[in-house]
Every structure is written in C-alpha cells, then in structure tokens.
Amino acid sequence: xxxxxxxxxxxxxxxxxxxxxxxxxxxxxxxxxxxxxxxxxxxxxxxxxxxxxxxxxxxxxxxxxxxxxxxxxxxxxxxxxxxxxxxxxxxxxxxxxxxxxxxxxxxxxxxxxxxxxxxxxxxxxxxxxxxxxxxxxxxxxxxxxxxxxxxxxxxxxxxxxxxxxxxxxxxxxxxxxxxxxxxxxxxxxxxxxxxxxxxxxxxxxxxx
Numbered sequence: 001x002x003x004x005x006x007x008x009x010x011x012x013x014x015x016x017x018x019x020x021x022x023x024x025x026x027x028x029x030x031x032x033x034x035x036x037x038x039x040x041x042x043x044x045x046x047x048x049x050x051x052x053x054x055x056x057x058x059x060x061x062x063x064x065x066x067x068x069x070x071x072x073x074x075x076x077x078x079x080x081x082x083x084x085x086x087x088x089x090x091x092x093x094x095x096x097x098x099x100x101x102x103x104x105x106x107x108x109x110x111x112x113x114x115x116x117x118x119x120x121x122x123x124x125x126x127x128x129x130x131x132x133x134x135x136x137x138x139x140x141x142x143x144x145x146x147x148x149x150x151x152x153x154x155x156x157x158x159x160x161x162x163x164x165x166x167x168x169x170x171x172x173x174x175x176x177x178x179x180x181x182x183x184x185x186x187x188x189x190x191x192x193x194x195x196x197x198x199x200x201x202x203x204x205x206x207x208x
Contacts, residue, residue, distance in 0.1 A: 001025045001026065001027065001058045001059065002019060002024050002025070002026040002027075002055050002056070002057055002058070002074075003026065003027055003029055003055065003056040003058060004016060004019065004026055004027070004028050004029065004053060004054075004055055005029045005031050005043070005046070005052060005053060005054040005055070005056070006028060006029075006030070006031060006053035006054070007030065007031050007032070007033045007052045007053075008198050008199055008203075009033075009052065009161075010102065010105075010161035010162045010164070011051075011053060011067045011102065011161075012052055012053045012198055013164075013195060013196055013198050014053075014067045014071060014157055014158050014160075014161055015053045015055065015067060015070050015071070015074075016028065016195040016196075016198045017160070017161070017191065017192050017195030017196060018070075018071055018074050018081070018154065018157050018195070019074065020191035020192070020194045020195035021080065021081065021157065021189075021191040021192075021195070022074060022075075022078035022080050022081075023191075024074070028198065028199065030199065031043065031052050033052065038050045038051065038052060046063050046065060047065040048065070049065065049066075051065065051066075053065075053067055053070065054070075055070050055073075055074075057073075057077075066098075067098075067158065068094055068095070068097075068098045068158065071094070071154040071157060071158060072094075072154065075154050081152060081153045081154045081157065082153060082154055083151060083153070086148060086149055086151070086153070089148045089149060090153045090154060092148070093155035093159070094148075094155045094158055096155075097155065097158040097159045097162070098158070100133070101133055101137075101162055102158075102162055104126065104129045104130060104133060105130055105133065105162050105165070105169070107122070107126045107129075108127060108129070108130040108168075108169060109165070109168055110122075110126075111123045111125075111126050112126065112127060112168070112169070112170065113168045127170075127171075130169055130171060131171050134169075134171050134173070134176050134179060135176070137159075137163075137176070137179050137182075138177065138178045138179040139178075141178035141179055141181070141182045142177075142178040145182075146182070147159060147182075152186070156182075156186060160183070160186050160192065161196070163179070163183055164183075164196065164205055164206055165206075166183075166206065166208075173208050174208050180208050183208065184208065187205045192205070193205060
C-alpha cells in the first residue's frame with residue numbers, strides 16, 4: 001500500500017492522479033502546509049527540503065520525496081505511462097515541467113494570485129514567462145498528441161495540474177487551440193477526475 005503525504009497543490013495532485021491511473025491501493029495523509037506541518041521533525045526525515053509530496057511504499061519499506069522521482073518510481077513499479085523505448089523524450093518533458101513549467105507558474109501564482117500589487121516587476125516578469133510557457137506548450141502540442149509523443153505519459157500527468165490552475169493565470173487557455181485540446185482530453189479521464197479531487201471534497205477540474 002502506498003501512503004501519500006501531501007497537500008492540495010499541483011505537485012500533490014500529480015501523484016494522486018498517477019496513483020488513480022495505475023490503480024494502486026493508497027491512502028492520503030494530509031500535510032497542512034499553512035500550519036507549517038512540513039517543518040516537523042518526522043516529516044523532515046522523509047523530505048529534507050521540507051516539501052510535499054512524499055510517498056511511503058509500505059510494501060517495499062521505502063519512502064521517496066520530489067514529485068518527479070515519485071512519478072518515475074510509480075511508473076516503473078506499475079509498468080505504465082513510462083514506455084521503455086520513449087523514456088529519453090519522456091524524461092525531457094518531465095524535467096521541463098520540474099525545472100521550468102512548475103517553478104515559473106508557481107512564481108506567477110505568488111505575485112499575481114496571492115500577492116497582487118506588491119511587486120509590479122514580479123507580476124510583469126512572471127506573467128510574461130507564463131504566457132510564453134502556454135505558447136511553447138501549444139506549439140509542441142500542435143505536432144504531438146501528448147507532450148512526449150503519441151502516448152499519454154508521466155510527462156502529461158506532471159504538467160496537467162499546473163495548467164489546471166489556468167483561471168489563476170489570467171492568460172486565457174481558450175486562446176491556445178492545441179493546449180486546450182490536450183487539456184480537455186486529459187480532463188475527461190476518470191482517473192484524472194478522481195485524482196484531482198485529492199482530498200475527496202468534491203473538487204472538480206476547472207473548465208476552459
């Protein structure tokens with residue numbers, strides 16, 4: 001059984017969506033980051049950077065931190081969404097999400113959504129970068145059904161929850177034809193719908 005220690009964030013949703021997709025038995029243990037539970041000694045032992053999510057594989061007696069590493073582990077354990085012959089390209093798009101898409105959209109959230117009016121420079125900088133991310137993803141998806149090729153993979157699972165916050169971005173997802181199509185296709189997957197509702201509170205995926 002997999003225990004998922006997490007909060008209701010895009011990085012947390014990546015893992016719950018993956019667990020639903022591969023149909024593994026799991027339970028969610030909520031980490032209240034608004035109350036600094038990620039800084040508790042017992043959590044730091046599992047996640048030295050004080051970040052969610054973390055998984056504990058109680059069958060294998062191991063724990064993992066960092067959402068990208070967790071997705072790779074679950075993909076290898078299940079044999080799904082990480083095709084051997086396409087791993088090089090899947091890794092590229094997965095690392096792109098980890099190093100670029102997530103951090104930059106996260107900064108946009110901080111300046112534009114959580115703290116508007118506190119830094120004109122920050123708001124303008126990260127809005128511009130986020131808009132560029134939309135453009136780049138749309139360009140890629142104009143020539144590929146999914147980010148890493150014709151098949152749905154952990155690269156898509158990693159990226160989707162960040163684009164699912166498109167209402168926060170105020171960029172206009174509907175203005176990006178191919179990114180919108182990708183978003184709607186993934187949104188229709190039953191495992192994605194269930195995994196998106198991470199805390200089982202009836203949360204639904206935002207529409208375009």
